[in-house]
Amino acid sequence: MRQALKWTLIVLVAILAIAFGVGCYFMGGPKDLYGFLRYARPQWHNTKLHVGDAAPDAVLYSLDGSSTFRLRDHIGTRPLVLIFGSYT
Amino acid sequence: MYNQYKDRADFLAVYIREAHPLDEWEMKDNIAQNVCYPQPKTLSQRVAIANDFVKRFNFPIPIGIDAMSDPADHIYGGWPERLYVIDESGKIVYRGGMGPFDYHPAEVSAWLARRFPQVHTAKLSDAGETHEATATFGAMSANAPQKNASERHAN
Numbered sequence: 141m142r143q144a145l146k147w148t149l150i151v152l153v154a155i156l157a158i159a160f161g162v163g164c165y166f167m168g169g170p171k172d173l174y175g176f177l178r179y180a181r182p183q184w185h186n187t188k189l190h191v192g193d194a195a196p197d198a199v200l201y202s203l204d205g206s207s208t209f210r211l212r213d214h215i216g217t218r219p220l221v222l223i224f225g226s227y228t
Numbered sequence: 229m230y231n232q233y234k235d236r237a238d239f240l241a242v243y244i245r246e247a248h249p250l251d252e253w254e255m256k257d258n259i260a261q262n263v264c265y266p267q268p269k270t271l272s273q274r275v276a277i278a279n280d281f282v283k284r285f286n287f288p289i290p291i292g293i294d295a296m297s298d299p300a301d302h303i304y305g306g307w308p309e310r311l312y313v314i315d316e317s318g319k320i321v322y323r324g325g326m327g328p329f330d331y332h333p334a335e336v337s338a339w340l341a342r343r344f345p346q347v348h349t350a351k352l353s354d355a356g357e358t359h360e361a362t363a364t365f366g367a368m369s370a371n372a373p374q375k376n377a378s379e380r381h382a383n
Contacts, residue, residue: 172255178253179252179253180253186305187303187305187323189303189304189323190320190323191320191322193319194318195312195319196303198242198303199299200292200293200295201293201294201295202293203279203282203291205272205275205293209292215316218316219236219238219315219316219321219343220238220313220314221238221311221313222240222312222313222314223239223241223242224244224304224307224310224312225241225244225308225310226244226245226246226247227246227278228246228247228248
């Protein structure tokens with residue numbers, strides 16, 4: 141029984157070590173692996189929107205931050221390409 | 229892509245919360261290129277960073293800035309970067325994947341080329357600058373296209 145437990149632990153540790161190594165390899169290092177797991181992974185499928193759905197409206201601020209406009213104000217006359225992102 | 233289709237389609241960039249701020253998941257590339265900001269806590273801080281971005285790249289696409297509660301980001305799943313195309317009836321006709329790995333401006337370009345074949349044919353000679361603006365926005369991360377990376381160094 142103890143022998144089985146010991147080997148189970150060894151196999152688990154080996155699997156975790158391999159997963160950690162592969163993760164670090166693909167993400168660029170332990171810090172980036174942590175960043176991916178902490179910040180990116182939870183959001184991987186965080187939109188329920190699909191092709192064919194009505195585009196939801198949103199209120200956005202102008203570049204000077206002093207006024208707002210609605211996303212829907214940009215919809216209706218021509219196709220709209222929406223680009224989400226940030227500087228960093 | 230913007231220059232190619234701006235006369236036929238509208239473009240709107242939605243500036244959302246930072247993908248790689250100093251106090252979260254900072255990236256070596258950002259540090260090397262002096263793109264070092266903590267995650268904004270106020271709208272004025274987010275507005276300031278968005279303006280820094282626009283100035284640095286002479287970013288030509290109109291920008292709307294998401295509120296600090298991130299409503300547009302949450303509903304569209306925009307973080308860290310994502311592309312959509314919405315047709316004239318208000319329906320989503322293209323939803324890109326989550327960036328940076330599934331961020332493919334070429335897919336948007338292909339949709340526009342199918343929709344406006346005459347533009348695509350007429351502008352084939354401009355293919356070299358096909359999607360620089362959409363690729364630059366939100367793509368300071370490691371897999372940003374090389375052309376844009378070199379442009380950033382130049383700036």
